[in-house]
Amino acid sequence: MLVRLLRANLRPYRRVLGLVVALQFVGTLAALYLPSLNADIIDDGVVKGDTGYIVRTGALMLGVTLIQIACSITAVYFGSRTAMGFGRDVRHHIFRRVTGLSGHEVTAFGAPSLITRNTNDVQQVQMLVQLGATLLVVAPIMMVGGIVMALREDVGLSWLIAVCVPALAAVAILIIRQMIPGFRLMQKRIDRVNRVLREQITGIRVVRAFVREPQETARFGQANQELTDVAVTTGRWMATMFPSVMLIFNVSLVGVLWFGGHRVDAGSMQIGALTAFMSYLMQILMSVMMATFMLVMVPRASVCADRISEVLDTDSSVTPPAAPVTSLTRHGELAFEDVSFTYAGAPEPVLQDISFVAKPGETTAFIGSTGAGKTTLLNLVPRLFDVSAGVVRVDGVDVRELEPELLWSTIGLVPQQAYLFSGTVRSNLLYGKQDATDAELWAALETAQARDFVAAMPEGLDAPIAQGGTNVSGGQRQRLAIARALVKRPEIYLFDDSFSALDVATDARLRRALRPVTRHATVLIVGQRVATIRDADQIIVLDEGRIVGRGTHAQLLATNATYQEIVESQLTAEEAA
């Protein structure tokens, strides 16, 4: 998955990447050439006492150094550009893909998970590309180059490389392998500590009301101790890393001097070559270290890549029509014909054989216990889901045949979770109709019983709204969401339990104000309270996905057992008669 994701998204950058590799190659070669020149200074300059040669070679070394820095900087430039461009492109693809998905897939993934995939996960893979382009490319070049140069200096000592490199790699991998599960466990324990603290803060009133502080402190103390235990263990492995690596480096140096000394003594090696060999060996070992550390990142990045690919590979279950119907006689008549809906992979249908007609100027209400399929039913209208069987028609046209933009423009949706976008009251209200005048906005607020509190805000329509609408109360949020749908003046209104956070009086006033505004529109209301839906022209009682009754409040009250049961329970709740 990681490889596939990298290959697909790095394709546009392959020339640049080629350049980066070439630059790093030259730069590394230049860096590798330095010890060799230094050896020349010793062997041909110092030993022979030729100062002119020393100065000349020094100048050459300076030139090589300049080439090296030029190459590395250019490589870092293009490498960063590639890595960040890669991140940007992947984010772009994910975002486009997700906006094209239907509500079904979005729910299946979960919005928070999609957000993480779109940002954090991309970040991880992007980091790998960044390090790859700047460091990982260097490591093998440096290693191969180092080995070649070292061999050029002296073949007889090459067996030292064959011993030191695997030894270092083995020790590093051994320690890292101990650390990875430790880190994983530590992350879990951190999550747990955070969770306990989060629970305490969100439940602070309950904790205090029940005098639970001592128990909570004990619970936290345990989580804290567990975290510390694993932190100590992992920290020790980490502490082992540095001394072990240094020891291997240093022992290698000692080895070179001892065995090199013999070769120099035997006349098969020059003294300058010995010094150069030491430098090369250090460089080889450095590159091994670099590669090892980089490889530690790969498992994590590949988990992220899997999660990203999963999104990119998901197709929407709702596809736009090939030859869409682009015009409608817009009255807003809505018809469900033998509609069934089953979630992909679920054994039982959520909705079964639903048929009804909702006419313009009429209110159709749905009631039933949680899980009866009311929200799903509403979501079938704007094609957030597509029916599994049957047809949903708007003004006689199958919604699957309609151009999506046209379909959506006829619908005003107020979802169960009243969600507001960050911005201002105005920017939220303008969401469905960007050219609405202030008068239209105030009128909608008036109907939604939101005029008073918006007018009371010092900035009025320009009052800031935090993301999700968290800076206004639940009831205010619901009323603003209703106003937002009203501004759009659609033919079909979908109210999904949109009055739940309102107190009974506000609920009643709102519905009274709504009546004249929606006089010519088709209104669908999902409700929990009998009071909210009792005036509807048609009430449809749902139970376990089927219609078990329809009619007016009076009719159902007289004939329908399920409805009677619901009413009874609420009358006990609201009427202690």
Added chain:
Amino acid sequence: MSDMKATERVPAQRGPFGAQMVTQKSMNFGPSARRLIGRMRPQRVRALLTVALACFSVACSVAGPKILGHATDLIFAGLFGRNLPAGSTQEQAVAGLRARGDDRLADVVGALKDLVPGQGVDFGALAGVLGIVLALYVVAALASLAQGYLLNTVVTSTMLQLRADVEEKVNRLPLLYFDRQPRGELLSRVTNDIDNISQSLQQTMSQLLTSVLTVAGVLGVMVWISPLLALVALITVPLGIVLTAVIMKRSQGQFVRQWRQTGAVNAHVEEAFTGHALVKVFGRTREAEEIFDERNEQLFEASFRAQFISGLIQPLMMFIGNLNYVVIAVVGGLRVTSGAISLGDVQAFIQYSRQFTQPLTQAASMVNLLQSGVASAERVFELLDAEEEPADPVHPAQPARGLGLVAFEHIAFSYDPETPLIEDLSLVVRPGQTAAIVGPTGAGKTTLVNLIMRFYDLDAGRITLDGVDIATMRRADLRSQVGMVLQDTWLFEGTIRDNITYGRADVTEEQMLTATRATFVDHFVRTLPDGYDTVIDEEGSNISAGQRQLLTIARAFLLDPALLILDEATSSVDTRTELLLQHAMRSLRANRTSFVIAHRLSTIRDADLILMMDGGTIVETGDHASLIAAGGAYAALYAAQFNAEPEEEAAA
């Protein structure tokens, strides 16, 4: 009691704007860093030992190259010695070389200390030197290992204590603190910031220590070997420091921009994905994509710059290192030929100069990391320094375990001195009575019950429970007299049994079952596969909202309090559960003094006393019939509700 209400009450704190104000505060690096270090005081013996070990291990590793240089000299000497006639002296050899006009070589040979003409490399001496070096390195590694272990203990213990302090602090903070602080922001402090401190301490402390010590040690040895070469090497150091500082300053700004842009992209993605259906149905997909592309491009620009500029440090430091290398090679080479220094020393010098630039770069990047850690520490210290609740009285009054007589005597209270809420309120609720608190949103209904629980302290007046002023009791004693069922059905991670008994070990199975049966919990718990041992998972998704509420009622029932506080939730639970909740609450209220924040007409009409609140004060009291007859605010509220649904009343 929701946090939304909290923000409603305190309009100055509007979600993210409040948070921004907090984070924009300028950083006080020095004092905060000292305070963070100061937190290690309980570990000071270990900390001092760590420093000592670090000094020792650095000294050993610093000595290494110098001794290795001696080994090189031995080899070099052997090389020359082999080519000289045996039995002659070094002086003779030098003289011989001069005679041949080879003055420079004569100088080189003259400087060699271990030269024995006619003999090759003295392997005995070499083995001795290398053996010493080897031993030195092993000792250095062991010391470094011990230092790492100790430091690890110091840091983890310090973090353990810091987390514990924060947790205890949370328990001592007044609730007002939680109301004023956006919850996400507070949670971020106690989680993200603490994690960040722990990580940066763990990563920086050991490396920073070794880096600084190594720089000092290496510098010392360099001066000792050759002051001239040390000077040469040192010239490049300020260059490196200046370059690093300039780059870091710039990259810091770019990193800030990168994270800010990441935040912007994240915020947009979050909105677009959370409001996915709305974006679609309101036909805003294209706009959402355009905004995303724009922010994504800005993120690309910012992160590219940040990565590029910070990516320069490495090659530039390498460049400076190489520059050093060249200069030392040349100058050192020249000095060797003039006999002023031995070849081994030059080689040692090259190694030292390598050792010199690397820890410098390292220290620089550690300081960078440390900055971020200290910034987090500052935020945590802010929390630790926040004003606490007034302490419990030293000689607390014992609560009279009475019948539940509650009296408010001329109380005054406000969340914010500028907007007085309750100014002079008196009322008495007699044992066994149910007082229904009604009124519009924001009228102060929750405030009233918060005062009884002493979640907040009064500005004036007093509240008594069975004749004892609640302010003279320990808060814990008061609260254990009161049962509370809140709107937010908070359950903690654990089994259903744990959640009901709430850590009270003295509860018998029979007592628990009595409570759960009376509150209709027993029935649904038995339908769960693990019964009372069912573990409530993270989101509590394995039980419904209504069931959660029933659990909290059972919890209060089990407590058997003299006084009960109920908040009737208006959340959308299905009708059957709603019915159960009604019954459960009613059985809980029986024979107990109760305050109910009432939303249900049945509760209100059954209440012995209705407290009609508006604008933070009680505007009317009385029972349903008398208040209707009075034709005041309550009558108006009642009419508003019933005019809307006259048929429903008839239907009942």
